[in-house]
Every structure is written in structure tokens, then in C-alpha cells.
Amino acid sequence: MQTDTAISVHGLEKSYKNVNVLKNIDFTVQKGTIFALLGSNGAGKTTTVKVLTTLLKPDSGTATVNGFDVASKPDNVRRAISLTGQFAAVDEIMTGRENLIMIAKLRYLSNPRRVADDLLRRFGLTDAADRRVSTYSGGMRRRLDIALSLVGKPQIIFLDEPTTGLDPEARIEVWKIIKELADGGTTVFLTTQYLEEAEQLADRIAILHEGRIIVNGTLSELKRLFPSPKVEYIEKQPTLEDIFLAIVGKKEGK
Amino acid sequence: MEAVKKHFFSDMGVMLGRSMRHITRSMDTIITVTIMPIALMLLFVYVFGGAIQAGTDNYVNYLLPGVLLIAIASGISYTAFRLFTDVQRGIFERFHTMPISRSTLLWGHVLTSLLSNAISVVVIILVALVMGFRSSAGILSWLAVAGILALFTLALTWVAAIAGLSAKSVDGASALSYPIIFLPFISSAFVPTESMPSVVRAFAENQPVTSIVGAIRALLSDQPVGNDIWVALAWCIGILLVAYFFAMRVYKKRV
Ligand SMILES: Nc1ncnc2c1ncn2[C@@H]1O[C@H](COP(=O)(O)OP(=O)(O)O)[C@@H](O)[C@H]1O
Numbered sequence: 221m222q223t224d225t226a227i228s229v230h231g232l233e234k235s236y237k238n239v240n241v242l243k244n245i246d247f248t249v250q251k252g253t254i255f256a257l258l259g260s261n262g263a264g265k266t267t268t269v270k271v272l273t274t275l276l277k278p279d280s281g282t283a284t285v286n287g288f289d290v291a292s293k294p295d296n297v298r299r300a301i302s303l304t305g306q307f308a309a310v311d312e313i314m315t316g317r318e319n320l321i322m323i324a325k326l327r328y329l330s331n332p333r334r335v336a337d338d339l340l341r342r343f344g345l346t347d348a349a350d351r352r353v354s355t356y357s358g359g360m361r362r363r364l365d366i367a368l369s370l371v372g373k374p375q376i377i378f379l380d381e382p383t384t385g386l387d388p389e390a391r392i393e394v395w396k397i398i399k400e401l402a403d404g405g406t407t408v409f410l411t412t413q414y415l416e417e418a419e420q421l422a423d424r425i426a427i428l429h430e431g432r433i434i435v436n437g438t439l440s441e442l443k444r445l446f447p448s449p450k451v452e453y454i455e456k457q458p459t460l461e462d463i464f465l466a467i468v469g470k471k472e473g474k
Numbered sequence: 475m476e477a478v479k480k481h482f483f484s485d486m487g488v489m490l491g492r493s494m495r496h497i498t499r500s501m502d503t504i505i506t507v508t509i510m511p512i513a514l515m516l517l518f519v520y521v522f523g524g525a526i527q528a529g530t531d532n533y534v535n536y537l538l539p540g541v542l543l544i545a546i547a548s549g550i551s552y553t554a555f556r557l558f559t560d561v562q563r564g565i566f567e568r569f570h571t572m573p574i575s576r577s578t579l580l581w582g583h584v585l586t587s588l589l590s591n592a593i594s595v596v597v598i599i600l601v602a603l604v605m606g607f608r609s610s611a612g613i614l615s616w617l618a619v620a621g622i623l624a625l626f627t628l629a630l631t632w633v634a635a636i637a638g639l640s641a642k643s644v645d646g647a648s649a650l651s652y653p654i655i656f657l658p659f660i661s662s663a664f665v666p667t668e669s670m671p672s673v674v675r676a677f678a679e680n681q682p683v684t685s686i687v688g689a690i691r692a693l694l695s696d697q698p699v700g701n702d703i704w705v706a707l708a709w710c711i712g713i714l715l716v717a718y719f720f721a722m723r724v725y726k727k728r729v
């Protein structure tokens with residue numbers, strides 16, 4: 221195994237009772253890169269993430285994360301990863317700070333309070349730190365959720381549809397966070413339903429369709445695969461996203 | 475694996491701290507768990523009490539064991555609720571992708587259940603004292619009472635774990651405690667079983683609550699406990715083992 225490989229998947233298959241969700245999946249993710257698994261709803265993205273994060277055992281094939289087999293060495297894998305699931309896994313009854321301190325303690329860090337303070341600042345949650353998470357907006361919850369995944373600086377981060385359900389402004393903030401992570405050397409595995417998101421972030425994009433990877437390459441390789449659509453001359457209207465951002469400005473998190 | 479084992483108690487402490495925050499911050503939990511049984515006790519003592527022939531001059535003494543069981547039965551429905559939300563919110567998933575001992579997750583909830591129920595039991599006993607509850611029991615008898623109540627809580631907590639882990643909705647998760655709360659009413663908790671029609675009486679005398687209530691009542695009034703305590707222990711341990719087995723099965727299937 222090459223030392224610069226963070227994730228490698230070979231012939232992975234997984235079914236639930238009668239649904240054959242993953243049919244022979246192969247891909248590798250290089251260390252320090254962002255890899256996007258693109259697929260529509262029900263394509264099997266979450267199932268793939270669950271196998272890679274030791275939550276589900278593969279039926280056949282192998283998956284190695286940070287050099288360890290997910291099925292036979294789950295504890296070693298768990299020491300290297302963290303998961304931000306499809307739905308924000310934050311404790312609503314506790315405050316943002318308490319959530320962070322809890323995870324820091326479970327990662328046996330020597331100074332949980334400092335770690336929490338740093339992450340709160342970095343994610344713009346300092347003002348909301350001592351409020352219960354149940355009072356947070358969707359975007360703040362997502363940021364806290366990602367912050368929780370960064371506690372203890374895991375080498376590989378899994379983000380399952382990190383921006384689904386967020387408004388455009390919050391989405392762009394999450395994108396910024398993900399880019400910073402990769403710049404800092406963290407390997408990011410993310411799933412998304414949006415081509416645009418994959419384009420914005422990923423070094424490599426794999427398209428998952430009906431349980432198979434139908435395309436896997438860099439953005440420019442993908443662009444070459446799909447000839448650009450026929451050109452039409454229309455006036456470019458500002459997108460809904462542009463309008464929205466112009467109106468709301470920067471309000472959230474205050 | 476070694477590292478995971480080594481941190482068991484530290485993980486456990488974190489989980490326990492988390493669940494205790496949940497209890498203290500959900501005032502409605504505390505209110506329902508202690509106020510409802512206390513109200514019941516007031517109702518039975520001051521409204522129905524005069525009409526009930528329990529065969530003792532102090533009806534509070536007669537009533538208290540059953541009220542404590544009701545408090546515990548309603549307390550554990552929150553355990554089911556808390557487990558359900560943890561599964562639902564993906565918090566279990568987050569913890570399961572971390573190198574922590576998996577069993578601490580469930581045990582954290584179990585310990586919380588024991589502690590929070592202990593708190594409500596103490597509060598209810600204090601109120602009962604104000605209402606005229608008196609006991610001649612010595613320290614050993616009190617310890618025995620505490621032991622039985624803890625065992626009862628533990629058994630029901632694992633029943634709650636099954637519900638909490640397998641439920642599809644919040645209502646499903648907490649619905650299980652309703653029949654359990656109801657059991658004391660068809661037992662010797664409020665009135666002697668001799669007053670009941672034969673079919674009901676047969677049920678009342680052979681269900682777990684009657685023997686548990688009987689054992690606690692005897693211990694608190696310094697009477698010989700007789701067979702009751704063994705029947706009570708057998709029920710509690712039996713329910714505990716069966717429920718633990720099924721809860722673990724559901725847990726393994728779910729995660
Ligand atoms: N626990 C499960 N039991 C049975 N089928 C499931 C289960 N989880 C997911 N599925 C099915 O597997 C398919 C892929 O699901 P998933 O991996 O969640 O897709 P995605 O995350 O891409 O939306 C879907 O058809 C879904 O209905």
C-alpha cells in the first residue's frame with residue numbers, strides 16, 4: 221500500500237435485506253485531497269460513508285482507511301477519522317461549548333476547554349457558545365457539527381451531504397471551512413447531490429449511480445468526458461443565490 | 475482494544491455527565507417523575523384514603539411502596555426517550571465512529587436512569603414523611619429496600635432500552651411505560667387484593683408488583699418478609715436478564 225493513500229476501496233459490495241445498494245465499488249483517495257462522491261438521493265452515498273467509517277460491515281470487497289482494514293481493524297480506523305453525518309449529530313440540550321468539551325474529553329485531549337474555545341472562535345460560534353444548541357439556526361448547527369468532527373485533529377474527515385438543507389450563505393461558509401481543512405493537510409471525503417459543490421471543492425470527483433461508480437476523475441478529466449453543452453446566447457441573469465446573498469448580507473451567527 | 479478498555483471509566487464519566495445534564499435541564503422530566511406520584515399519594519391518602527380499608531392505621535405507610543414503583547416506571551420512560559433521541563439524532567453514530575468503548579454509551583444511560591430514579595425516590599420519601607409516613611426499619615432493612623428498588627429500576631431500564639432502541643417514533647419509545655405504570659393499580663399497592671373479584675385477584679397476586687410491594691412494605695414496617703422477597707427478587711432478576719438479552723440484540727442490530 222502506498223503511504224500517500226488515505227482511503228482505498230476494492231470490489232466493495234453492500235446490500236440491505238433485498239436491496240443491492242453497492243455493486244462492486246472501487247476508488248482511492250490520496251492523502252490531503254478533497255474527494256467528492258456525487259450521486260442523487262438513494263444512490264448509496266450514505267451507505268458508502270457508513271462502511272468507510274466502520275458503522276457498517278461490507279458484504280464483500282475491502283476498504284482500507286489510513287492503511288487499516290475497516291472490517292478487521294475498526295479501532296485503528298476510528299483513531300484516524302471523524303464523521304459528520306447527514307443530519308447534524310449535536311446534543312440539543314447542551315450548549316455548543318459543552319458539546320465540544322464532551323467530544324474533546326472522549327478524545328482524551330489534555331485541555332478540553334482550550335480546544336473548545338479555539339474551535340468556537342474559528343467557527344464564529346463564540347457568542348453562541350453558552351446557549352443551548354436547540355436555539356441554533358441550521359447553519360450554526362452544521363458548523364458546530366463540523367467543529368465537533370475537528371476535535372482532536374483527525375487525519376481523515378467524512379462529510380455526508382454537509383450542505384444539504386442549508387441556505388446559500390451557510391453553504392458558502394461550509395465550503396470555506398472544507399477548503400481550509402484541505403489546505404491544512406486533512407483528507408476530506410464528502411458526498412453531495414450537487415455537481416456545483418463537487419466542482420467548487422473537490423480535487424477528484426466520483427459519480428455514484430445505481431450502486432456503481434460510473435465516472436471517476438479530476439474536474440478537468442470530467443469536463444473532457446462530457447462535451448460542453450451547445451452554446452446558447454442568453455443574457456446571464458443573477459442566480460437566486462446571488463440575489464439572496466445580496467439581500468441578507470452577513471447576519472447569521474450574531 | 476487495550477486503550478479502549480483503559481478509558482472505560484473516563485468515557486463512562488463523560489456519558490454520565492451528559493445524561494445528568496439532560497435530566498437537570500428537562501424540568502418537565504423531574505416534575506413528571508416526582509410530582510405525579512406525589513399527587514397520586516395525596517389523592518389516595520386525603521381523598522380516597524378514608525374509604526379504603528387497607529387494614530393498617532397508617533395508610534401512607536401502606537401506599538408508599540406502590541407510589542415509589544410508579545415513580546420508577548414513569549422515570550424509565552424518559553430513559554427510552556433519551557435513547558431514542560440519541561439514535562435518531564445520529565449521536566450514537568458519531569460516538570461509534572470514535573475510538574471509545576461502545577458499551578459505555580448504553581451503560582451511561584443505565585447509570586443515569588438509576589441515579590435519576592434514586593433522586594425521585596428520595597424526594598417522594600421525604601414528602602411521605604411530611605404526610606405522616608413512619609418506619610421502624612433498621613439500616614439493614616433500608617439497604618434491602620434500596621437494593622430491591624435499584625434492581626427494579628435496572629430491570630425496567632433494560633426494558634426501556636429495548637423500546638428506545640427499536641422504536642420508530644417518540645411516542646412508541648415512551649408508550650411502553652404506560653402499562654408498567656398501570657400495573658401497581660392492579661396489585662396490592664393501593665388496596666389489599668382480598669377485596670378484588672377473583673379473576674382480577676388472581677392476576678394481582680401473581681404479578682411482580684404485588685410481591686415487590688409486599689417485600690418493601692414488610693421491610694419498612696419491620697415485619698418478617700417471608701416468601702415475598704424471594705419472589706420479588708426472582709421477578710426482578712428474571713426481567714433484567716431477559717430484557718438485557720433482547721436490548722443487546724436490538725443494539726447490535728441497530729448499530
Ligand atoms: N437500513 C436500511 N435498510 C434497507 N434499505 C436501506 C437502508 N438504508 C438505506 N437503504 C436503501 O439503500 C439505498 C441507498 O441509500 P443511501 O446509502 O442512504 O443513499 P444516499 O445516501 O445516496 O441517498 C436507498 O435505496 C435506501 O432506501
Ligand SMILES: [Mg+2]
Nearest residue numbers: 265266267306
Ligand atoms: Mg445519504
